[in-house]
Amino acid sequence: MKRAIYLGTAFILVFLIASCTKDQINSDSSPLEKLSTDQSSSEYLSSDEQILEALNIEDKETKRAYVPGNQSSVYSISNETSANRVLVFNRNSDGTLTEAGSYHTGGTGTGEGLGNQGALTLSDNKIFLFAVNPGSNEISFFYIRGNGSLLLLDKIDSGGELPVSITYHRGLIYVLNSGGTGNIAGFAVNHHAQLFELSDSRKDLSSDMAGGAQISFNGSGKALVVTEKATNTITSYPVDAHGRPGMIHTFPSAGMTPFGFSFGRGNTFFVSEAAGGADNASTVSSYFVSNWGKVSLLDGPFATNASAACWVATTKNGLNLFVTNTGSNDVSSLVATKMGELDFGNDGNTTASDMSPIDAAVDHQSKYLYVLCGGDDSIVSYEIGEDGMLTQIDTESGLPDRASGLVVR
Template identity: 45%
Template sequence: MKNSIKFSAIAVCMAATLPLTGYADPGGANDRVYTLSNNPDQNEVLVFERYGNGHMEPAGSYPTGGVGTGSGLGNQGALALSNNKRYLFAVNAGSNDVSVFRIGRDGLTLVDRVAEKGLTPVSVTVSHDRVYVVNSGDDSIFGYAFNHYTGKLKPLPNSYRKLSADGSSPAQISFDRDAETLVVTEKATNKITSFSLNDDGIPRQRHVIDSAGVTPFGFSFGKRERFFVSEAQAGAVNGATVSAYQLLEDGTAQLIDGAVAVDQTAACWLVTTPNGKLAFTADTPANAISAFAIDRSGHLSLLNSKAAEEIRPTDLAMAPDGTVLYTLSGGDQSIGIYRVNRKSGSLNKLDSFDDLPAGVTGLVVQ
């Protein structure tokens, strides 16, 4: 019975595929928004431009050279940007490889596509000259060396490592801010696994802790090596939670706060603002975006359990300056655009784009 409850929660998240007072002006430089079609015949990066008034328009589609799966991956982080924002990385879950695009003024140029040792990559993370993916097909991580000049990837010897157990159902992988540790959330085992890295970027030790809440899913690093995790809590009605962790020098994670109630069902995706003071979760079956405040010690407090309403939201992304939140919704294949009040955490909808293909995954903003 326990296993059926656990995997039903995972299925919920997988299937759900002008200044005003107190607001920062999202005008000025436009954002460029990327998502991944995850098409099983031809995977593509879909690009959008967001203008100063909040309106967003398509700006092209670019084949990755690989294929997707056509359905939800139960993941966060299918796309990632390089530190200098000149390259975009995309997972091809159906062909077991990773694509690299150079970002130019006129669009994207595919510069590399490299096979990987694991099966079914679902999330990718980048830090300077290192790239890692986590694989749901064989519960593993795998790494590459990245050349900033050519955009090419080269597999890192001895970087293939297993997660805590078979059938772990990983959701996301991310470097910490110092690129000394990798963190992975495991939905099915209710574990958070971290890998300490040596100077060559190779995992030297694996650390595993129990998640504070059931079904840990998406997460985001804030300030001072703290990270914040959404927990679907096995899909229990109004049972979703969020927890805060401190990453220690030895690569282990220590609980700061949690599990803190969201008052919604199945919080699966989470992002933080660049200043580390706010966190937002996408609560798929509740059709809700929830908002949290983060204090200086890393503790969480719920600001609004339904700061915005979206039909089965399936990912989130924050503008680099923290003024605009983007939501990906599997229920109506749309991207929502919200102005963020950085004092109160309230959201004001600016626009939406409603013509995405089914199965899209991943959301990043440049």
């Protein structure tokens, strides 16, 4: 299902979120039988290994955990109104992708752009996958087999309206609900390998209709960060020893319309600023968040001279970052020092992309970049070269319209 590389030129609206339609539905993605349990229990499993043990899966192939060198896969969600699915693409040794089916989440999507980053996330050891269901206000919990296929374990109400972003750290799962008044909510996995909501974990955003775009733990797992597009605010919360968020902190965004972000090493993170979609006005800024949830600006706003910069992906060392520009149909390569100072990579050149590049993800070896393109419903693969130079090597097309999120296992 490969097609020739196509360079799109049409201008796409700033917050268009798209892609992913594969017709194959795998039947072994049914949830495990529910067990009778006290979902209000404050005890939770704090590691992938503990959750895996609770599953008590006998099949050796199914139970095999992921390690680098085993099958690596790329995942996205279809975000369809009829039935949300996780779309799976296996990675080949040369970085190209091969379609590997799809798995029902048990929930639904919206069929519309979500204005988000982080619709899916992986557990610490890449054994489990968590996905949002924006249409049915739920989150889903999957086990990832050694061959990259999925087993649906559980789903649960997201604790708010329109869940768009999800994050995980040592057994804790937090979701950003951007609909209604907007909030965050926390979850964990109990000893029956089922999801439950943490008491006292719901926290409001800085204001109603804040336009939350993404949530993520910092590197230590002791703070949560949220970008708010409508209020131009970086919101953060400390996380206590019991996994509950503390008092909200707000910090004014250095650039207009803070959107997606990615953590580099430790507690430094990089935020794309779409500037309301204005032509050639996008910026990127770097920040530090302490373990007490306080945010400080390191550098920025750094002008990228691109349009509608909305998504950010970083290499493993946190020193190279890639920003997808939906409006100008290209990808910016930037470099960062260990102190968060920003500059252009790739000699200041952008890399042309297929129509409307949105979500992006880097593989664990930082050799390949994958970009979801909403304008022509595709995933484009790039090889990462010296100084962040990108060489397009593959295109996987025919994804469903309005797919969202991209993670690499």
